[in-house]
Amino acid sequence: xxxxxxxxxxxxxxxxxxxxxxxxxxxxxxxxxxxxxxxxxxxxxxxxxxxxxxxxxxxxxxxxxxxxxxxxxxxxxxxxxxxxxxxxxxxxxxxxxxxxxxxxxxxxxxx
Numbered sequence: 001x002x003x004x005x006x007x008x009x010x011x012x013x014x015x016x017x018x019x020x021x022x023x024x025x026x027x028x029x030x031x032x033x034x035x036x037x038x039x040x041x042x043x044x045x046x047x048x049x050x051x052x053x054x055x056x057x058x059x060x061x062x063x064x065x066x067x068x069x070x071x072x073x074x075x076x077x078x079x080x081x082x083x084x085x086x087x088x089x090x091x092x093x094x095x096x097x098x099x100x101x102x103x104x105x106x107x108x109x110x111x
Contacts, residue, residue: 001039003077003104003107004077004104006103006104007076008075008076008099011097012095012097015070015095029074038076039076040074040075042074049069
């Protein structure tokens with residue numbers, strides 16, 4: 001797959017415990033991106049964070065949280081990102097979704 005030099009970065013901030021039909025939301029989103037043959041997706045698990053409700057989520061031993069912050073990053077061409085966004089909207093009850101232009105320097109796979 002070849003990515004254009006100018007692409008978009010979709011970043012989705014949710015909680016680890018967010019679910020869709022009983023499944024982790026981050027898994028559903030990544031599987032949807034893969035099904036659409038998007039360039040790639042990465043899920044990052046945070047150790048500390050807060051969102052719109054200002055409730056602190058932390059991985060500290062004394063305050064174990066079952067809802068750590070999760071960030072999903074997906075880079076692809078604008079049209080594919082926009083198609084995905086329309087289907088993600090009803091899945092994300094709480095969270096933050098950002099979109100930014102990025103310049104792709106390299107996207108390689110050694111065969």
